[in-house]
Amino acid sequence: MRTAFNWNRPCTLLGIAAVSAWPQLASAQGTAPMAASATPPALTAPTPLKLPAMVERTLPNGLRLVIVEQRELPVVDAYLVVRSGSEADPQNKAGLATLTANMLDEGAGSRDALALAEEIGFLAVRLGTGASLEGSNVFLHSTRATLDSAMGLMADVVLRPTFPEKEFTRLKSERLTSLLQEQDRGPAMADRAFAALVYGESHPYGRSSSGTKESVDPIALDDVKDFWRTYYRPNNATLILVGDLSVSEAQTLATRAFGVWERAAIPAVTYAKAPASAASAIHIVDKPKAAQSSFRIGGIGVARSTADYYPLMVMNTALGGSFTSRLNNTLREVKGYTYGAGSGFAMRREAGPFTARAEVVSAKTDSALIEFMKELNGIRQPLPAAELAKVKRYLQLGYADGFETTGDIASQVSSLVTYGLPLSTLGAFDSGIAKVTAADVQRVATKYLDPAKLTIVIAGDRASIEPALKATKIAPVDVRDMRGRPVIVP
Template identity: 80%
Template sequence: LTLQIVEQRELPVVDAVLVVRTGSEADPAGKAGLATLVANMLDEGAGSRDALSLAEEIGYLAVRLGTSASLEQSSAVLHTTRATLDSGMALMADVVLRPTFPEKEFARLKSERLTGLLQEQDRGPAMADRAFAALLYGESHPYGRSASGARESVDAITLDDVRTFWRSWYRPNNATLVLVGDLTVADAEALALRAFGRWERGPIAPPAYPTVATQRAGTAIHIVDKPKAAQSSFRIGSIGVPRSTADYYPLMVMNTALGGSFTSRLNNTLREVKGYTYGAGSGFSMRRAAGPFTARAEVVSAKTDSALIEFMNELRSIRKPMPAEELAKVKRYLRLGYADGFESTSDIASQIANLVPYNLPASTLSAFDAGIGKVTAADVQRVAMKYLDPSKLTIVIAGDRASIETPLKATKIAPVDVRDMRGRPVIVP
């Protein structure tokens, strides 16, 4: 088990994050949603406690303890005072090392997940998210499916699947424990040894990702029909970059100007100037492999075509040389705002934990200011030209097809077709 320790002694509190470097990308074929169900099950009974007793103990100690999983990691998070640190870490160790996976709680969580998936079918943003990922990567790729799974995949998950996933991936040689707060390095090492010293190693084979075409042949507009929807959910983008990219800092500057802040071009145009939406933005999801670039907004239905025109205008405009004043403003915004992410022990623990799945050194955090400072206007234009090609975009719009299809076709921006929320073609009259 790797330890990462930060002494932060101003207050008698400690935050711990245990990061397992495996998430839903390791879901077996036909069992999408398994990693997140495993994480949800960890605190539903552990050691000698059932779910209720565990919740009562957490309340008695006045600690926060939670578990979760995402695409490329699973985690347990603890916030505790120094006085309750030993007891809190013992609970955390029980949850991670000794979950009981009771049948009753599994049935309840599975039922809740299926209900949530059913509700997603009436939520435009969720429909757009799912279709966009599937169209970019394909449903067989981990990046092309939701970490929550689908109805049939969740139906197929058994309690044995949960136990097998946990045994396979929750191993100390696949994990890092981050400890931040009122403790010394010696304290942290002793604490980790008491809590996790008997955790047994296991063989870990990183999941293999299917090959994905780098970009599509041309831009296309895909409507996901949500009859009588009052708004249209936009997802516009392409396959971007991995977290390891050498272009990280220029991309941060370029995207902050485009859609990464409240005063960005997209938000200013679509919200402040046009009044089409409450907010518009964009971002690069940088993962182990190349994640998506996505520009997004929830737009009043009657302005769907007009909003698309403005999106395309801004995506073309960002490829032009950035004015010196705007460049200086964006760099100042990023550099001065960076400290907000380190205000508390939990913030610091989260920042370090976010590096773990990508094997990035802790020095990455202190390199940010200088990295942003070195970005030039030429760098911004270069990455915009390289990674944002308006002629090769996937455009997904979840909305009322009856009212938006004809206006979208009239824009002549790209061919228009209809898909379901998994990105599959829909035959329409």
């Protein structure tokens, strides 16, 4: 039974007095408590990150393997990346890729959903599935001792899903309920409207991976089976294996689990070109009596393959990519309008969006927009030397955090696979950031952030925020629904 903890009384843990007893312990040992320092610790020079070797192999059926031997602990992470996700959804059935991925572990091989869950628990492994805009994946974390059995489960989920009707009905119902709930969530309303306004609903980047009620309603179980049959093919996939196994062991394991997987032609995915950026406009998505306004400000950015990747990382970190960034410092620390503000480039196969965002107290909506515009204009000016140095050091010192576990390494490699980048990309980060100059930062800020061509979406209480937004004269104001479509208002 859970009991409440009283922080005001002394307690002991493993025989050591804790919490309220700490000052007395320090005093008894003759050591005065250390005074708090007003000076932050100096940043050290980044230690060169030594990455383990990444070896590539290809099975006869076309399945690409990336193998990373990491022997510190007797664990292995396997990450299967299928290079088709919501991009491949038919426009009238958006949400199909994610429903397909969700169905994979609802019954596979000879096991129904319950039996599969029980065996996962018995082996003490983690096995999951998912899909995003540009890929679908199945991931596994296992000890070395249970790896053979765990890989058999993973292969069943990928190659032999049973797609039970009752589980499909349940998942589809849950999806429709979730979509209904989004209609009362300001951040979700702003996200959907922003994507649709920047890219248009006919473009995959302009739609949500979870779809809409209108697109999910007609999805049938046969559609799920067809998507799996079409895109889940070895010649459209990469298996990443990281952990306590050699290259030869990994190849043998992958062949045993996935060698029978049959290759097939993968249909090309085509879609409409994104519209050109237009003059800045403010689009209100009405959420009556909302206590806060959800800001999404930006436009079309860059693809992950851009040659400007490192300057953009530095520029955005200064603008809104860290807790001490300009946007967060101004809107949270100085003005107190929000709990947090930030920005980022969603770099995809094609040019993904740049988005600056915050959830702002409703009464300060117009004031927050003014501050956003000041910072978006200000980042186009030369970055001071001290700020440039701090941002670069922040990025370099934090980079190693993404490689602490075998799962972290598998995730990092999967991002390269998704965007078709060479494996050497991971080892080039520190030097790439080090070469960025203030001139580089100003160049990319000027090139990719044009305050005169911004899509500004604010989901909030129209009745209270519209007059003040118009008074800023920053841009014309109109009203849209959460699909980005015009709303006729009195």
